[in-house]
Amino acid sequence: MLGSKFLFASLALGLVGVSALPSTPEQRGFQHCNTPRTRSQWCGNFSISTDSEENWPSTGQIRKYDLVVSAGRLAPDGNETDVLMINGSIPGPTLYADWGDTFVINVFNNMTDNGTSMHWHGIIQANTTTMDGVNGVTECPIPPGATRQYKFVATQHGTTWYHSHYSGQYGEGVLGAMVINGPASANYDEDLGTMTLSDWFYDSIYMEELQAEEPGTAPPPGPSALINGSMHLETANIGKYFKTKPLRTNTTYRLRLINTAVDNGYHVTLDNHKLTVIAADFVPVKTRTVDWLFIGIGQRYDVVFTTGSTPGNFWFRAAVPDTSGTSDPSIPGLCGGNLLSPAGQESKIKAIFHYKGASTTGTPNTTQVSPAPTDCGENIDNFGTPNSNTPYLTKPVSRSGFVFNSSEELDLKSTTGSTTNPDGRIINQWTINDSALTVDWELPTLSYVRNGTSSQLTDSAHTNLNVYRMPEANKYYFWIIQNEFLVPHPIHLHGHDFFILGSGIGRFTADTTSRLNFENPMRRDVTMLPGNGYLVLAIYTNNPGAWLMHCHIAWHISMGLGVQFLERESELHTPEVTAALDTMQNNCVAWEQWYETTEFKKPDSGLRLANRPRPSTPLLKAKKLKV
DSSP: OOSSOOOOOOOEEOSTTEEEOOSSOOOOSOOOOOOTTOTTBOSTTOBTTSOTTTOOOOOOOEEEEEEEEEEEEEOTTSOOEEEEEETTBSSEEEEEEETTOEEEEEEEEOOSSOOBOOEEETOOOTTOGGGSOOBTTTBOOBOTTOEEEEEEEOOSOEEEEEEOOSTTGGGGTOEEEEEEEOOOSSOOSEEEEEEEEEEEOSSOHHHHHHHHTSTTOOOOOBSEEEETTBOEETTTTEEOEEEOOOBOTTOEEEEEEEEOOSSOOEEEEETTOOEEEEEETTEEEEEEEESOEEEOTTOEEEEEEEOOSSOOEEEEEEEOOOOTTTTOTTSOOBTBOBTTSOTTSOOOEEEEEEBTTSOOSSOOOOOOSSOOOOOOSOOBOTTSSBOSOOBSSOOOOOSTTOOGGGSEEEEEEEEEEEEEOTTSOEEEEEEETTBOOEEOTTSOHHHHHHHTOGGGGGSGGGGGGOEEEEOSTTOEEEEEEEEOSSSOEEEEESSSOEEEEEEEESOOOGGGGGGOOOSSOEEESEEEEOTTEEEEEEEEOOSOEEEEEEEOSHHHHHTTOEEEEEEOGGGSOSHHHHHHHHHHHHHHHHHHHHHTTOSOOOSBSSSEETTOOOOSSOOOOOBOOOO
């Protein structure tokens, strides 16, 4: 198994059009295990060179949080609309811990007509698969009026986020950032905190999904975007730009970037400043310096930058790549679509980086260093492997088990207008090996394990569950994902960081095997699958559980683009796991009692729901828009 252990910030109002929010609330009771000049070190004998999959601190410290999910009305970009919130805000509160602390998080569902859940994105859940927060896989949804407690150890360090895995709720605001303090691969003076990048829709995500799956229509473009839950709309002159706290000159800051979008990848840049990447997802990397940085949905990048010697105000920009002249000129928007970042125009998705002593009136007059790149994926080198993020800690993968003919191939396709939904509509689907993933909220995958009926998971009556078994311990399982469509996909794996052995355009063949990187491949939990291309991944089976792998474009997982890995099932029958599964089953009973009597039934849980018809007249989201 993994390792040897089991186990509100205040609002300071500025001028109209500016939201001056402190980036990092004061952290009290946290360890200070390094200094600005010794960031590679941590308490005890732990450091940036420690393999966090094998060893982590055991602090005994509990970090307890209460999260209340509720419905309300907010105007994050100046347009008031119905939203879903955590603790009354979008995004929800940032959750902090030190490396090795234990999170205890109570999630209360204060909504009246929605279930919910909470997934801790990128947290591998070492030996705690029941805490992963995925409806239909590791749990049943939390019914209205109920509370679910999640408890897990922060075995990794770095930056991530949490979000609902129920329907597309996170696209309406059910999300927040997480910071686990630990060592870093570069020195810096101060941690500036997190910056979330979100697309924003005025209709409910459920209604937007109906459009996305309609044959003959393009996915809906986001009419707006948010940076840390705020945006100023220039044309309407409403809303507020996010603004950093005053920055000191000649100071190096750490910034934690998180793409929390539904359907948009972003290139980001900070005018007149270089960004040096120090971590990709939870994996520290050897530093590289860039002007623009692409962030796929669900990905995180920790960067450092150094302020200049003269006070000033500078634009931070996020742009949806313009792919209209690349993969297929007739189909723009391959990286998503956002009406604030139209093709050929300067992005209007911006925030203000404010120096101490600079003017507090107006907005920056800086210009971007260069046009935003047009690609929507990690850089690919001549051998077809990502070359941009080299892990700081070298972890080679054994070649001995990789034989192309015996490796698992996952063939990803889009089926257009050929599938009938339970309510009789013809819809688009995404399939893997000709099967669109569907789940049952009342009978998650782990219930089959608990009930001793797991053999049904892969029988002919349950092929829609897309379950693949990985029974052997401490073995590399190799997977080839072949994309038959021109759209790239951000592929996210739960329970692990995968090893990215190769990636490229076209079909992977035996002749391509020699190009794979087994020496020190990139590791992360979200990577980009190229359009009309392939990914070659390795998963090391050191974490028993049921783990979802899926596209993080919300429309795509709702239309079936995902698989499940059932890992080392024989080890999921220990007394500790059995007790956790019994608790899960009690939650399922509560969910079933509510769901069978509710009037409003939803279609998916971020996964498509099996054998449940959609409501014939879905509720529309009220809108009050200014243009």
